[in-house]
Amino acid sequence: MAFDLVFLGGTGDLAWRKLMPAVFQAFRHGALPPDGRVLASSREKLDRAGYCQWLRERFDSLSWDEPFSDEEFARFAELLDFRPLDISKPEAHAELAAWVGERNADTVVIYLAVAPALFSGICTGLGRVGLNDKRVRVVLEKPLGYDLASATAINEAVRAVLSEQQIFRIDHYLGKQSVQNLMALRFGNTLFEPLWRREWIQNVQITIAEDLGVEQRGGYYDRNAGALRDMVQNHMLQLLCMVAMEPPASEDADAVRDEKLKVLRSLKPLAVADVPNQVIRGQYRAGRIAGADVPGYREEEGVAPGSATETFVALRAEIENWRWAGVPFFLRTGKRLAQRTADIVVNFRAVPHPIFASPSGYQNRLVIRLQPEDSIELDLLAKTSNRSKSEQGRLSPVKLNLDFKEAFGSQTIEAYERLLRKVLGGRLDLFVRFDEQQAAWRYVEPILESWANDPDTLRTYNAGTWGPPASSALLARDGAAWPEER
Ligand code: BG6
Numbered sequence: 001m002a003f004d005l006v007f008l009g010g011t012g013d014l015a016w017r018k019l020m021p022a023v024f025q026a027f028r029h030g031a032l033p034p035d036g037r038v039l040a041s042s043r044e045k046l047d048r049a050g051y052c053q054w055l056r057e058r059f060d061s062l063s064w065d066e067p068f069s070d071e072e073f074a075r076f077a078e079l080l081d082f083r084p085l086d087i088s089k090p091e092a093h094a095e096l097a098a099w100v101g102e103r104n105a106d107t108v109v110i111y112l113a114v115a116p117a118l119f120s121g122i123c124t125g126l127g128r129v130g131l132n133d134k135r136v137r138v139v140l141e142k143p144l145g146y147d148l149a150s151a152t153a154i155n156e157a158v159r160a161v162l163s164e165q166q167i168f169r170i171d172h173y174l175g176k177q178s179v180q181n182l183m184a185l186r187f188g189n190t191l192f193e194p195l196w197r198r199e200w201i202q203n204v205q206i207t208i209a210e211d212l213g214v215e216q217r218g219g220y221y222d223r224n225a226g227a228l229r230d231m232v233q234n235h236m237l238q239l240l241c242m243v244a245m246e247p248p249a250s251e252d253a254d255a256v257r258d259e260k261l262k263v264l265r266s267l268k269p270l271a272v273a274d275v276p277n278q279v280i281r282g283q284y285r286a287g288r289i290a291g292a293d294v295p296g297y298r299e300e301e302g303v304a305p306g307s308a309t310e311t312f313v314a315l316r317a318e319i320e321n322w323r324w325a326g327v328p329f330f331l332r333t334g335k336r337l338a339q340r341t342a343d344i345v346v347n348f349r350a351v352p353h354p355i356f357a358s359p360s361g362y363q364n365r366l367v368i369r370l371q372p373e374d375s376i377e378l379d380l381l382a383k384t385s386n387r388s389k390s391e392q393g394r395l396s397p398v399k400l401n402l403d404f405k406e407a408f409g410s411q412t413i414e415a416y417e418r419l420l421r422k423v424l425g426g427r428l429d430l431f432v433r434f435d436e437q438q439a440a441w442r443y444v445e446p447i448l449e450s451w452a453n454d455p456d457t458l459r460t461y462n463a464g465t466w467g468p469p470a471s472s473a474l475l476a477r478d479g480a481a482w483p484e485e486r
Pocket of ligand 1: 210230342371
């Protein structure tokens with residue numbers, strides 16, 4: 001299969017940090033179809049050789065699990081080409097079409113790693129120059145819009161020239177190994193399914209914590225994002241869907257996406273008036289992380305001095321269906337938190353009648369860890385084997401630990417590599433359908449509305465902590481606690 005993989009925004013951060021390394025890894029592992037070109041473009045005035053050198057320098061600044069040789073990079077560079085294009089201009093679309101038209105590839109993937117404000121114009125332009133035939137697949141990087149109205153407008157422009165089969169909306173969390181394993185755990189095994197419901201599960205906690213701040217994206221983040229738009233509307237709600245969805249009839253993209261959509265549509269809507277009780281928002285102040293002083297959010301470059309943009313969100317969600325009625329789903333994400341970690345914790349109910357002198361209120365829990373390493377842990381109680389009298393008869397928590405590196409070797413595939421392979425294979429199962437995005441926007445809109453009306457609900461937290469104390473209080477109301485507080 002001859003393919004062209006086109007990256008618009010080819011010199012952006014995402015391109016050199018994530019996308020090009022992903023293509024390179026797929027190339028190194030023989031996972032790319034044999035006859036391909038990788039075409040990158042941006043407004044930078046570079047030629048092919050200049051781009052290859054530019055990329056090589058950036059690759060050298062990244063840390064690689066498997067270091068690469070000059071020869072390997074040189075072979076990869078043979079696939080690369082670069083042309084400067086200002087893709088916001090109509091003439092650039094014709095130039096792009098001529099470039100792609102230099103040969104008749106079977107598959108043309110056009111990856112829009114550019115600002116979402118350009119999506120509509122680019123797609124309309126692609127339609128005008130005929131780059132929307134059946135060979136073409138377009139990948140849209142998040143965020144797709146700023147709210148429900150802007151997301152709908154972008155989607156309409158995109159759908160006017162492309163069919164749903166040609167649109168690959170990225171949520172890179174769906175490409176993570178542990179998310180794949182969560183699907184495998186739930187639907188490839190019989191063990192958990194009977195327990196995976198309100199009768200046995202007390203609550204579910206999903207955390208994506210970052211120790212980094214807003215880095216070089218302060219201006220963009222402050223004006224257009226915030227943690228709710230950046231993480232909750234997409235990554236966190238997608239993870240919630242993976243935990244809560246019913247078993248799909250097959251692995252087919254629409255079978256999976258239909259089930260996710262049902263979860264999003266079953267989320268108990270938040271009334272604007274309830275938001276202050278159910279949703280905590282915070283912003284980091286200066287603090288210490290890994291022994292170093294770090295500035296507060298308002299001191300970051302590009303951030304307005306009196307900014308009210310949230311860098312932390314914790315919320316309590318409920319799913320109104322027979323499986324999950326009454327089970328709280330706690331979601332939490334933030335920047336400059338105590339450590340980088342992402343996990344899904346499923347807390348099972350305590351035994352109905354404890355007969356052992358065991359830690360009181362003990363609950364089994366299943367932890368699906370996405371970061372920093374992929375693993376699945378099951379916490380159980382077991383008899384201690386300590387000889388001392390006082391310890392005899394006691395139970396202690398132990399972990400059944402599935403470490404994927406140990407089980408399958410160190411060759412894990414990064415999310416973007418997995419997703420790009422899927423695009424080349426034409427498989428949509430790890431991509432988000434627009435109706436899912438719409439439902440997710442509907443869910444978060446009352447939160448945006450409440451915050452716009454009530455700026456006083458913004459709390460602060462010191463960098464290097466787990467967020468504002470109100471986040472713990474949110475769980476305490478249900479008798480629950482975040483994993484690090486247990
Ligand atoms: C992106 C957000 O989607 O995900 C970033 O825009 C965030 O703000 C990133 O840092 C986190 O991704 P990961 O894979 O590093 O957890």
